[in-house]
Amino acid sequence: MATYIVLLGPPGVGKGTQARILSESKKLAHISSGDLFRENLKNQTELGKLAKSYMDKGELVPDDVTIAMIRDRLSRPDCEAGAILDGFPRTPAQADALEVMLKEFRGSVDAVPYITAAETILVERTGGRWTCRAQGHIYHEKFNPPKQAGLCDVDGSEIYQRDDDKVETVTKRIRVYLEQTMPLVDYYRKAGKLIEIDGTQSVESVTKVLLGALKR
Ligand code: AMP
Numbered sequence: 001m002a003t004y005i006v007l008l009g010p011p012g013v014g015k016g017t018q019a020r021i022l023s024e025s026k027k028l029a030h031i032s033s034g035d036l037f038r039e040n041l042k043n044q045t046e047l048g049k050l051a052k053s054y055m056d057k058g059e060l061v062p063d064d065v066t067i068a069m070i071r072d073r074l075s076r077p078d079c080e081a082g083a084i085l086d087g088f089p090r091t092p093a094q095a096d097a098l099e100v101m102l103k104e105f106r107g108s109v110d111a112v113p114y115i116t117a118a119e120t121i122l123v124e125r126t127g128g129r130w131t132c133r134a135q136g137h138i139y140h141e142k143f144n145p146p147k148q149a150g151l152c153d154v155d156g157s158e159i160y161q162r163d164d165d166k167v168e169t170v171t172k173r174i175r176v177y178l179e180q181t182m183p184l185v186d187y188y189r190k191a192g193k194l195i196e197i198d199g200t201q202s203v204e205s206v207t208k209v210l211l212g213a214l215k216r
Helices: 015-026 034-041 044-057 064-074 092-104 119-127 169-180 181-191 203-215
Strands: 004-007 031-034 083-088 110-114 129-132 139-142 194-198
Touching: 004 015, 015 083, 015 110, 015 203, 031 034, 031 064, 034 044, 034 064, 044 064, 044 092, 044 139, 064 092, 092 110, 092 181, 110 181, 110 203, 119 129, 119 169, 139 203, 169 181, 181 194, 194 203
Parallel strands: 004 083, 004 110, 031 083, 110 194
Antiparallel strands: 129 139
């Protein structure tokens, strides 16, 4: 059976950072829907052009295209043992679609760590966030600066500030999260899969709690 872990939580709470660490520690593929959209944007694909109009406004890309993109990604060989899903699902329709497609990939959602933090912290974290252009590695100008200013520690590529990390768009993204993604907290709690984690602590502390909780 393959293992699938869904990371749930608001924008800026540290899902991406933790997903990368988890993916290495559990030897599972890391699938970030936001990174996939940004990759499409960079390569100027039709999907990228479509997604841009929603991403710029801080809105969700429609379910049908998002689901098709994730299904395609999950069918690749590096997901055979399973995956860490970061940013997907974000609506109940996406969660239902995920259940159906995972059956096909001989698995189901095993655990859903739900990372939380107060809105002021989310705005502060996204406002100072820098993202690596090549592979999406994440930095923060105050909490996790790169060793060399402007460059990614891992692959040396340029790091940049995402357009949608501006305060106005972040506020909108948090509102969209509360309206459209929050119902998933109950969805996975009822399924007995939710693991609540306090995301206000340091990256290292959150990782420790996360790995400990997943062992149980
Ligand atoms: P993220 O990098 O996860 O913050 O995602 C950046 C943007 O990509 C979001 O604000 C949405 O516009 C879009 N996006 C990412 N994941 C999804 C998803 N599961 N469903 C719809 N839109 C998404």
